Amino acid sequence: MNKGLLLVLSGPSGVGKGTVCSVLRKKLPELVYSVSATTRAPRQGEVNGVNYFFKSREQFEDMIARDALLEHAEYVGNYYGTPREFVERTIAEGKDIILEIEVQGALKVKEKFPEGVFIFLLPPSLDELKQRITGRGTESQDIINHRMSVAVEEMNLIQHYDYAVVNDEIDLTCKRIESIIIAEHCRKDRFLEELSHLNAATIEKA
Amino acid sequence: MNKGLLLVLSGPSGVGKGTVCSVLRKKLPELVYSVSATTRAPRQGEVNGVNYFFKSREQFEDMIARDALLEHAEYVGNYYGTPREFVERTIAEGKDIILEIEVQGALKVKEKFPEGVFIFLLPPSLDELKQRITGRGTESQDIINHRMSVAVEEMNLIQHYDYAVVNDEIDLTCKRIESIIIAEHCRKDRFLEELSHLNAATIEKA
Structure with missing residues (x-):
């Protein structure tokens, strides 16, 4: 494939x-649309894994340390980033x-x-x-x-x-x-x- | 342009x-379709400049000498080639x-x-x-x-x-x-x- x-x-x-x-x-x-990870709190109606992958600050910093993000940045005290695994799994499936x-x-x-x-x-x-x-x-x-x-x-x-x-x-x-x-x-x-x-x-x- | x-x-x-x-x-x-030059005789209904640019052997060899062809080859005693000028004029017109x-x-x-x-x-x-x-x-x-x-x-x-x-x-x-x-x-x-x-x-x- x-x-x-x-x-x-x-x-x-x-x-x-x-x-x-x-x-x-x-x-x-x-x-498929890439889903970002963030440390900001979910807003009303936002679904984990659909709108964002919601993470604690500790989890997010662990992802940074494991090189599990293709990029990340901090805005207004919250982290945002692109999880590598979701991207790699999707393209491996041929999508x-x-x-x-x-x-x-x-x-x-x-x-x-x-x-x-x-x-x-x-x-x-x-x-x-x-x-x-x-x-x-x-x-x-x-x-x-x-x-x-x-x-x-x-x-x-x-x-x-x-x-x-x-x-x-x-x-x-x-x-x-x-x-x-x-x-x-x-x-x-x-x-x-x-x-x-x-x-x-x-x-x-x- | x-x-x-x-x-x-x-x-x-x-x-x-x-x-x-x-x-x-x-x-x-x-x-636009590239029109080849050839030394073979036109067949019934073929139009010069549409189906081929029909050339004498002398004209064709002159084109080779002037580097006026992007490529050329000989098949069954006739030359065939791609005139450079027609290609360059077309792309210069933005086509x-x-x-x-x-x-x-x-x-x-x-x-x-x-x-x-x-x-x-x-x-x-x-x-x-x-x-x-x-x-x-x-x-x-x-x-x-x-x-x-x-x-x-x-x-x-x-x-x-x-x-x-x-x-x-x-x-x-x-x-x-x-x-x-x-x-x-x-x-x-x-x-x-x-x-x-x-x-x-x-x-x-x-």
Whole structure:
């Protein structure tokens, strides 16, 4: 059986990663979504193993020590991370798994999982990104300018990714990501091992 | 404007390259098909520049001397080759062009045009390939065995290709090739130049 792919979907904040993921979820129901581990308390209705793997601080730090996370970070006093085992089990079963993550986290995942497919979501233009960043609230110009410069810095990290997908129209964006999944399954390297079996079988028959 | 892609579709003889191309022609009408040059005489109904570029032997040898062909070969006393200019003009116009060619020819194209996207069409299994090779006529077992060993040799050349597409079901095969085209347009390297313009424009505004 062919192994599945780990798809890492990232991009500057405000580019629409979450929206793309929620539409992909409907369009590609066979795609598995990576579930994060966290030390924050479950909110009403959140289910362990579905929304998050809920862990105590001690359990989480034990996972860090055992290198059981592909990446982790601390926000507002809580840990968040990507459990390696869930990803590895899914792809071993031949299923593709997608991980939505911010740009720095994606680069950490790449260190531990370079065979992943790294997709960078791009705004149609920087003006469009600026609109999305500005349009969120009533922040001061300083805050908006800061967010914008962070976004430009994040965009420069595209060089570490495999693909750049412009998020201009949601259906097109999803079609591009679906195409990347299909094309990656056709990459020659994934077939070479299978082909060697095929040839061995023929040589026996000849 | 983004440049188009040169797609090179190849694979062992008998794998169904021609059928795939004729179905792709209907499904992807915007895809341009590479037109070969030849010294053989036009057959009834063949149009110069559509079916082939018809050349005299002198003209063809002049094209070889000017390095105006991405590859060429001689069969049964006639030259056949892929004019470089038609390919380069098409991709400069931002259109994708596909070249259907046997395995050895594809490798020659790769020497002169390594930025092409090289797709290797695979039979669903070697048994299936054998059936297609055997099923063509009433050839002797020796001829069939020879063809089969050529096909296995050709299959080993897959290592020089970018993609391996199993030709198991024509609609699936075409969807895989369409996905490869869309995914290749999303490859990060094709975006890096555009991104540098984008950043420069932002820095000016800041």
